[in-house]
Amino acid sequence: MLLDDRKRKILEAIIEEYNATAEPVSSSKIATDYGLDYSPATIRNEMANLEEMGYLEQPHTSAGRIPSSKGYRLYVDNIMKEKNLTIKEKENIDAILQSDIAKFENLIKEASNILSRLTNYASIAMGPDMESCTVEEIKLVKLGHDKLMIVILADNGIVKESVVKCQEEIPEDNVEIFNRYLNYKLRGMNFREIYENINEYIEKELYQINTNIVPLMMELNHLLTEQNSNVYVDGTKNLLDLPELKKSETLQKFLNIIETKDVIKELLKNGYDGNINIYIGQETSFDDLKDFTIITYKQSIHDKEVGTIGIIGPKRMDYKKVIPTIKYLGEAIQQKINQGGEADGRK
Amino acid sequence: MLLDDRKRKILEAIIEEYNATAEPVSSSKIATDYGLDYSPATIRNEMANLEEMGYLEQPHTSAGRIPSSKGYRLYVDNIMKEKNLTIKEKENIDAILQSDIAKFENLIKEASNILSRLTNYASIAMGPDMESCTVEEIKLVKLGHDKLMIVILADNGIVKESVVKCQEEIPEDNVEIFNRYLNYKLRGMNFREIYENINEYIEKELYQINTNIVPLMMELNHLLTEQNSNVYVDGTKNLLDLPELKKSETLQKFLNIIETKDVIKELLKNGYDGNINIYIGQETSFDDLKDFTIITYKQSIHDKEVGTIGIIGPKRMDYKKVIPTIKYLGEAIQQKINQGGEADGRK
DNA sequence: TCTTAGCACTCATTTCGTTCAAGTGCTAAT
DNA sequence: ATTAGCACTTGAACGAAATGAGTGCTAAGA
Numbered sequence: 001m002l003l004d005d006r007k008r009k010i011l012e013a014i015i016e017e018y019n020a021t022a023e024p025v026s027s028s029k030i031a032t033d034y035g036l037d038y039s040p041a042t043i044r045n046e047m048a049n050l051e052e053m054g055y056l057e058q059p060h061t062s063a064g065r066i067p068s069s070k071g072y073r074l075y076v077d078n079i080m081k082e083k084n085l086t087i088k089e090k091e092n093i094d095a096i097l098q099s100d101i102a103k104f105e106n107l108i109k110e111a112s113n114i115l116s117r118l119t120n121y122a123s124i125a126m127g128p129d130m131e132s133c134t135v136e137e138i139k140l141v142k143l144g145h146d147k148l149m150i151v152i153l154a155d156n157g158i159v160k161e162s163v164v165k166c167q168e169e170i171p172e173d174n175v176e177i178f179n180r181y182l183n184y185k186l187r188g189m190n191f192r193e194i195y196e197n198i199n200e201y202i203e204k205e206l207y208q209i210n211t212n213i214v215p216l217m218m219e220l221n222h223l224l225t226e227q228n229s230n231v232y233v234d235g236t237k238n239l240l241d242l243p244e245l246k247k248s249e250t251l252q253k254f255l256n257i258i259e260t261k262d263v264i265k266e267l268l269k270n271g272y273d274g275n276i277n278i279y280i281g282q283e284t285s286f287d288d289l290k291d292f293t294i295i296t297y298k299q300s301i302h303d304k305e306v307g308t309i310g311i312i313g314p315k316r317m318d319y320k321k322v323i324p325t326i327k328y329l330g331e332a333i334q335q336k337i338n339q340g341g342e343a344d345g346r347k
Numbered sequence: 348m349l350l351d352d353r354k355r356k357i358l359e360a361i362i363e364e365y366n367a368t369a370e371p372v373s374s375s376k377i378a379t380d381y382g383l384d385y386s387p388a389t390i391r392n393e394m395a396n397l398e399e400m401g402y403l404e405q406p407h408t409s410a411g412r413i414p415s416s417k418g419y420r421l422y423v424d425n426i427m428k429e430k431n432l433t434i435k436e437k438e439n440i441d442a443i444l445q446s447d448i449a450k451f452e453n454l455i456k457e458a459s460n461i462l463s464r465l466t467n468y469a470s471i472a473m474g475p476d477m478e479s480c481t482v483e484e485i486k487l488v489k490l491g492h493d494k495l496m497i498v499i500l501a502d503n504g505i506v507k508e509s510v511v512k513c514q515e516e517i518p519e520d521n522v523e524i525f526n527r528y529l530n531y532k533l534r535g536m537n538f539r540e541i542y543e544n545i546n547e548y549i550e551k552e553l554y555q556i557n558t559n560i561v562p563l564m565m566e567l568n569h570l571l572t573e574q575n576s577n578v579y580v581d582g583t584k585n586l587l588d589l590p591e592l593k594k595s596e597t598l599q600k601f602l603n604i605i606e607t608k609d610v611i612k613e614l615l616k617n618g619y620d621g622n623i624n625i626y627i628g629q630e631t632s633f634d635d636l637k638d639f640t641i642i643t644y645k646q647s648i649h650d651k652e653v654g655t656i657g658i659i660g661p662k663r664m665d666y667k668k669v670i671p672t673i674k675y676l677g678e679a680i681q682q683k684i685n686q687g688g689e690a691d692g693r694k
Numbered sequence: 695t696c697t698t699a700g701c702a703c704t705c706a707t708t709t710c711g712t713t714c715a716a717g718t719g720c721t722a723a724t
Numbered sequence: 725a726t727t728a729g730c731a732c733t734t735g736a737a738c739g740a741a742a743t744g745a746g747t748g749c750t751a752a753g754a
Contacts, residue, residue, distance in 0.1 A: 041697075041748095044747070061748090064746065149498060153491050251598065259583055385727090389727070391717090407735070409715095409735075
């Protein structure tokens with residue numbers, strides 16, 4: 001069967017109506033309210049066709065139709081026209097991003113928070129996988145009389161740090177020695193390499209100088225292996241009022257996704273076609289996600305992934321608006337990341 | 348009416364039964380299963396009395412009784428006997444706390460995570476209010492060619508840090524000057540004092556040396572004012588299966604508490620009688636909390652508050668077990684915090 | 695050949711009465 | 725003071741009937 005223009009128009013109308021009401025859409029509604037000059041009967045025939053083609057679904061025989069994931073996919077890819085952000089909206093986003101957030105993890109969290117407020121869905125954010133990063137610099141900083149802070153600057157610009165409390169005061173010059181030695185040994189090395197091979201060796205070398213190297217190296221190891229890919233979710237609250245979550249079963253499923261985070265992590269890690277990825281309903285094969293859509297935007301610096309932001313909301317999502325929003329924000333952040341990087345340096 | 352021993356025994360039995368089943372408890376159940384040598388009719392009379400005294404409630408005329416908040420309060424304060432942790436359980440907790448987590452925020456999060464796993468309820472954690480802290484030390488650390496990390500050690504041992512990306516490379520000796528100057532000016536000063544008064548002055552003084560002082564001071568300000576009292580919630584998932592959350596209305600209320608966090612923040616901040624505080628149901632006057640109990644434990648170093656951990660669960664909570672657990676964990680952490688502080692320093 | 699009016703049919707939802715069982719409160723006997 | 729006995733209350737479960745939204749199909753009209 002051919003997907004002619006009338007079918008597209010009808011599908012579009014159904015999606016728009018369904019997005020607004022979350023109720024199955026009847027033929028008469030489309031016939032009367034959407035300016036298509038056909039009788040309900042004709043619409044009905046077309047709806048039957050669209051269902052046969054997999055773009056619509058029918059909850060039960062005597063109900064209206066709702067868009068299937070395939071229907072939404074078609075809509076997103078071929079039918080809808082993205083609604084550009086107004087200048088006002090853009091200015092808003094720009095303004096929020098003005099402030100100097102240099103610590104990347106914070107930037108990504110902040111961005112995700114903005115996103116959830118902007119879209120009124122829940123937002124998700126995840127740091128990068130650091131395994132393949134290399135060490136650009138290590139610094140040990142003495143704090144007070146008994147604390148040492150380890151700071152690692154990675155080649156993707158991300159800074160990781162942690163504080164170790166020592167048993168006794170460490171002389172300043174010991175710190176200096178550690179510092180030099182660690183940099184000498186570890187600079188340029190891969191995170192994974194370091195914790196797989198070299199640790200024990202260094203520990204032995206430095207143990208004679210100061211036994212406090214032991215907890216220090218433990219913490220260093222911890223810093224290197226620590227999952228940076230923690231998933232942050234924000235704005236869950238936005239979704240709680242959705243009619244699709246009124247059934248406590250769906251709500252449970254949703255909370256399960258949000259709480260366990262494994263599924264989200266999995267999704268955010270993959271992503272194949274460019275920065276922006278859209279997963280509509282059962283496209284992901286995670287059953288719990290079948291009523292939800294996730295849209296992600298991957299951030300990178302010089303081709304190195306540094307994190308991902310995104311939103312999760314009902315399949316019945318305002319794609320026309322949400323997609324441009326996430327794109328704009330994603331690009332704005334991208335620019336902000338690259339800004340000081342090397343390019344213009346203008347503020 | 349007098350609260351005699353038999354009444355207490357019956358109340359105890361009812362609470363125990365209700366805690367196990369989450370169903371209204373009938374007189375016959377108590378009479379047969381709880382070794383009280385009375386007939387259902389007698390129990391029934393006593394139940395009526397207990398209700399009159401406010402310790403029990405009746406969902407509707409022909410139902411059994413459930414304990415009221417007042418009933419639970421009496422039970423917790425005067426009736427139940429805390430069930431001491433087994434040696435095994437204590438060892439378990441000790442073992443988990445072994446690892447060297449020096450950054451306080453992480454320690455408190457970790458502790459709350461343990462708590463949620465130990466109790467099977469949701470756990471909450473909150474950092475301290477830093478407003479009244481004083482600066483013990485400030486360090487600026489140069490990272491790479493264009494980044495500066497600001498590190499502040501507060502008098503309660505908490506370390507705060509942030510990274511600023513600069514417009515151009517800052518010479519090592521400028522950093523040194525900043526460092527000395529900031530320490531000279533700010534050491535011993537109160538967080539609030541600093542951001543209220545002195546900032547602008549310093550900025551002027553140092554602007555001539557290097558204009559990058561501007562974003563630096565902005566970030567410093569941000570570090571000082573930043574709400575450290577963020578509330579972390581963990582293990583929400585544990586509660587989702589509870590029968591009391593089967594009604595989507597209660598679930599919504601619960602999620603609202605968890606998401607907005609204001610209520611929790613409020614509670615965690617107050618707390619009047621010692622480290623441990625127990626809020627049972629409507630004792631808090633937050634209506635959404637009326638079906639829940641929150642137990643908190645306040646952590647401090649040398650009388651300075653450094654954070655709070657706690658749990659949130661159904662009113663029908665296993666108090667006998669939970670309270671000793673939270674006490675033990677709280678004290679263990681307390682010890683861990685104080686450990687390196689100045690006392691013995693033994694590992 | 696495409697469109698549509700008309701109508702029978704399906705099925706979720708609502709409503710209402712009935713039954714059922716759990717559990718109480720009260721009275722009277724012990 | 726305790727308790728057996730019994731009437732009474734009430735939520736929950738079940739089923740039948742009514743309701744109504746919306747479809748699918750047929751046959752007539754453009």
